[in-house]
Amino acid sequence: MEAVTGSPAVWVSHLSxxxxxxxxxDGVSFTVARGEVLGLLGPNGAGKTSVIKMMLGLVRPDAGEVMLLGRPGTDPRSREKVGYLPELFRYQPWLTADEVLTLHVRLAGVTVPDRERRDCLGLVGLADRATDRVGGFSKGMQQRLGLAVALVARPELVVLDEPTSALDPLGRADVRDLLLSLRQRQVAVLLNSHLIGEVERVCDRVLILDRGRVAASGTLAELLGRRTLRLRLSDVSDEASALLEPYEKAGDRYTVALPEDVPALVADLVKRGVRVHAVEPARATLEERLLDILRAHPEEHR
Structure with missing residues (x-):
């Protein structure tokens, strides 16, 4: 069967x-568009890794359908251009980093020149460790090597299961930059991570799983609401109060629904002697949204 042109990178329907x-x-459905970064969130046991394994043909679903890059998930060719970093992985300790990449390129059935493999190691910060044996690598270095393995065969879809779990803050920043560069190259990414801040920084959309079901999905704006700003003020005169009448007030804080209004409003308030102590984001965070969903059924998470 030929690949369906114009199809999303991932199409999952009622997977169980x-x-x-x-x-x-339990009946999970979602898509990942070409060049999109989709974040997969949820507590331990929510079904995230099971969804990924079924999607990639590693576990047989009881029900549901999968399409990868325009081909049915039951077709081995659907995974030819998929890069995958599993949550738990081990490489042969006697191989060098370059030999690990060479092995996975052969398994993928593609030709990748030596220079391109070295460039891939450089992309994850291992350029100077290409000839070192993997057995001497730290956990963070092995994590970086796993990312290189996922990227070396020029994938059109990359599936990353906890890619930053062993990385330090600099390593996590490197992964963020890498994900953004993949998006620019129109490579689709499915990112499963417990680091909610990372998901919030790089993902176009988010899928939240809870007890095996889709609890919420959408863009950050759809999940969190419109971004607003909150002003913390003091010494508000009657004249200044008139300016602030259109805005919601809670104590010494005023919420401004249109962030573009803030610069002119602050300038006018300062002219009238108002002290502006802070301009703070007022939209809920992704972590708060996730916790709200989990707290709706606390007995399920004990």
Whole structure:
């Protein structure tokens, strides 16, 4: 079967999986567009890794359909241009970093020149460790190597399961830059991460799983609401109060729904002797939204 042109990178419909009496995944559906970064969030046991494994053909679903890069997920060719970093992985400790990449290029059935493999190691900060044996690598270095393996065969879709779990803050920043560069090259990314701040920084859309089901999905604006700003003020005169009448007031704070109004408003308030102590973002964070969803059914998370 030929690939369907113009199709999303990932199309998942009503995916379900049960392990004996436990329902791990229950009717999950979503898409990932070409060049889009989709963040997958949820507590431990929510079904995130099970969804990824079913999507990639590593676990057989009880029900549902998958399309990868325009081909049915049951077709091995659907995974030819997919890069994957699993949550738990190990490489042969006697191989060098370059030999690990060479092995995975051969397994993928593609030709990648030596220079391009070295460039891929450079992309993840391992350019000077190409000939070092993997057995001597730290956890963070192995994580970087795993990212290189996921990228070396020029994928059109990259699936990353906890890619920053062993990385320090600099390493996490490198991964953020890498994800943004993939998006610019129209490479689709499915990112499963417990680091909510990372998801909020790089993802175009977010899918939240809870107890095997889709609890919420959408862009950050759709999930969190319109971004607003909150002014913390003092010494507000009657004249200044008239300017602030259109805005919601809570104590010494005023919420401005249109951020573009803030510069002129602050300038007018300062002219009238108002002290502006802070201009703060007022939109809920992704972490707060996630916690609201989980707290709706606290008995399920004990």
């Amino acid at each position: 999986k049960r392990y004996r009496k436990r329902v791990a995944v």
